[in-house]
């Protein structure tokens with residue numbers, strides 16, 4: 001559901017008042033701190049190897065970034081994209097920026113696989129019902145992503 005159905009709360013969140021992603025940035029441990037964003041992964045993911053990158057400071061839209069922040073965010077995205085591709089062996093990565101639920105700039109990264117439930121179309125996380133990791137598999141994935149992240153770009 002879109003966050004703007006509650007206009008008062010939406011107006012507060014737009015300016016960062018009570019923003020759930022700001023709260024996450026303050027309290028949740030990332031897999032890695034990047035230049036201007038954080039690499040977040042969790043076991044309850046909609047797709048194996050799914051990651052999301054919240055921008056570290058509260059900002060809503062890409063055009064509100066300074067030139068240097070925009071360039072740094074793209075470096076973060078490209079660095080993680082390279083690592084997720086290497087760690088997952090995905091045939092394609094989907095990158096999505098919405099912010100319809102929480103107006104704080106963040107990017108979703110969905111690895112795509114042959115035969116995945118959304119082949120031929122976009123991911124709909126609301127339609128994911130089953131766990132995507134077998135027991136112990138998420139820890140292995142985290143390790144592979146961190147290892148790939150540490151490798152310099154070719």
Ligand SMILES: [Zn+2]
Pocket residue numbers: 016019020021022023057058059103104
């Ligand atoms: Zn925020």
